[in-house]
Amino acid sequence: MKTADPELMRAINRLNVLDTIRRHGPIARVEISERTQLSTTTVSAITASLLDDGLILPRHEGDIRNEAARGRPRVMLELNPDAARVVGAKIAANRLVFVVTDFRGDVLSKLTLPIRIDRQPIGVIADLVEDGVRRCVVDAGLSLEDVDTVCLGLPGVIEHRTGHIRSSPIFRDTNVDFASEMTARLNTPTIVESDAHAITLAHHWFGKARDLEDMVLISLEQTLGLGVLHDNQLFRGAGGLSHNLGDLVLGMGPRGIVRLSSQAGESEILGEQPASGRFAEAIRLGRGMTHAQALIKAEDNTLIGAAIRAGEAVGVAIANIVTLFAPPRVILVGSSLALGEPFLDSLRNAYALAIPPSLKGVAELVFDDSTDDFWAQGAAAVALYELYESPWNTTGPAL
Known part of the structure; x- marks a missing residue:
C-alpha cells in the first residue's frame, strides 16, 4: 500500500496547527492536540518551528514573579500579528x-x-x-x-x-x-x-460562519457568485476555478436554455426600467439597487414583479445547492438584498416549496448586509x- 508523502503530511499538519491557533488562540498545546487529533509530540515539534519562524508567540498565564505559586505558569500560544x-x-x-x-x-x-x-x-x-x-x-x-x-x-x-x-x-x-x-x-x-x-472566507474567519467547518455562500451582486466551504477550506473547480452561479441552468424555455442570471441578475431586475432619467443615472453610478428599493417602497409594480421573479429563481437555486451539499448554513450577501420584502419573501417561499422533505430544516438561511471593507x-x-x-x-x- 502506498503511503502518503511525508513532506506533504508535515505541511498539512503544520497548516492545521497554525489555523487552529488562529481560530482558538491563545491556546495551549494540549488543546491544539485535542482539536487537531495530532499527537502531543507532533504538536510540540510544529509549534517549536512556528515559534522559531516568528509566526506565533507564547503567552504565560499566571504570575511568573510569584515563586510561592504552585506549578509552572501555563504557556498559551497565539498568532504574531507582526509576522x-x-x-x-x-x-x-x-x-x-x-x-x-x-x-x-x-x-x-x-x-x-x-x-x-x-x-x-x-x-x-x-x-x-x-x-x-x-x-x-x-x-x-x-x-x-x-x-x-x-x-x-x-x-x-x-x-x-x-x-x-x-x-x-x-x-x-x-x-x-x-x-x-x-x-x-x-x-x-x-x-x-x-x-x-x-x-x-471573510465570513468563515470573522463573520457568521466562524463556528462552522462547512457552509455555502451566495453573492447577489452584478454577477451571481457561489462559495462552498468544506472542512475549513474553499472548494474550487479544476485549475482553481470559481463558480459563476448565474450560469446555473434552471430549465428550458421558449427561447432555449433558462439560466439563473436571466431571472435574478442585477441587469435583468433593473432592465425593465426606463433607459433615461434618474434611474438610469443611478444604475450608471452603481446605485441601481438602492434606487430600486425606494421605488419598491413607492409600490412600483414593474420592479416589484421583477424582484418577486428574481427571489423565486434564487430560492429554487438555493434548494438545488442544499440538495447537493446539505450545508448547515447558507449565507446570502450582496446588493440584491436591498430589494427587500418582495424579493426575500418570494425567495423563502420558493425555497420552502423546492427543498426535498428529507432535507427540510437542514440548512439555515442567513441574510447579511456585508460592507465593502x-x-x-x-x-x-x-x-x-x-x-x-x-x-x-x-x-x-x-x-
Whole structure:
C-alpha cells in the first residue's frame, strides 16, 4: 500500500496547527492536540518551528514573579500579528476598496475609491488598482516592501491557480492574466480570486460562519457568485476555478436554455426600467439597487414583479445547492438584498416549496448586509491562508 508523502503530511499538519491557533488562540498545546487529533509530540515539534519562524508567540498565564505559586505558569500560544502584512481588495465596477491587515487579519488601514472602471482598458484598470494598493499601504504607515502578498477579489470566473480571469463584467477582454500584470507592477506576489470566494472566507474567519467547518455562500451582486466551504477550506473547480452561479441552468424555455442570471441578475431586475432619467443615472453610478428599493417602497409594480421573479429563481437555486451539499448554513450577501420584502419573501417561499422533505430544516438561511471593507478583508484572508500554507524560515515565507 502506498503511503502518503511525508513532506506533504508535515505541511498539512503544520497548516492545521497554525489555523487552529488562529481560530482558538491563545491556546495551549494540549488543546491544539485535542482539536487537531495530532499527537502531543507532533504538536510540540510544529509549534517549536512556528515559534522559531516568528509566526506565533507564547503567552504565560499566571504570575511568573510569584515563586510561592504552585506549578509552572501555563504557556498559551497565539498568532504574531507582526509576522506578515497583506493587502486585500474588492474590485467592483464602480468602486475599488482596499484594506491592509496584519498576520491575524486585523485591519490596519482601509481605502475606498468611488471610480467607475468597468469596460476600461486593462492598463487603466491596472493603474487605478496599483495606485489604490500603494495609497492604502502608505496609510498603514508601511511601504510595499513590508507587504508579503496582495489579493484582488473580482466578480466573474477566476482561475485561482494561474491568476487568469476567464471572464468578468469589469473587463472588456477574456482570459486576462491579471495576477502577472499586477505582480510585475507592484513587485509583490499578487493573487486574483473570485469576490464570492473572498466574502466566503471573510465570513468563515470573522463573520457568521466562524463556528462552522462547512457552509455555502451566495453573492447577489452584478454577477451571481457561489462559495462552498468544506472542512475549513474553499472548494474550487479544476485549475482553481470559481463558480459563476448565474450560469446555473434552471430549465428550458421558449427561447432555449433558462439560466439563473436571466431571472435574478442585477441587469435583468433593473432592465425593465426606463433607459433615461434618474434611474438610469443611478444604475450608471452603481446605485441601481438602492434606487430600486425606494421605488419598491413607492409600490412600483414593474420592479416589484421583477424582484418577486428574481427571489423565486434564487430560492429554487438555493434548494438545488442544499440538495447537493446539505450545508448547515447558507449565507446570502450582496446588493440584491436591498430589494427587500418582495424579493426575500418570494425567495423563502420558493425555497420552502423546492427543498426535498428529507432535507427540510437542514440548512439555515442567513441574510447579511456585508460592507465593502468586509469583502476586502476576505480577500486579505485568502492571501493570509496562502501564507499559512507556505513553508517559512526566519526571513519570511518561501513563496
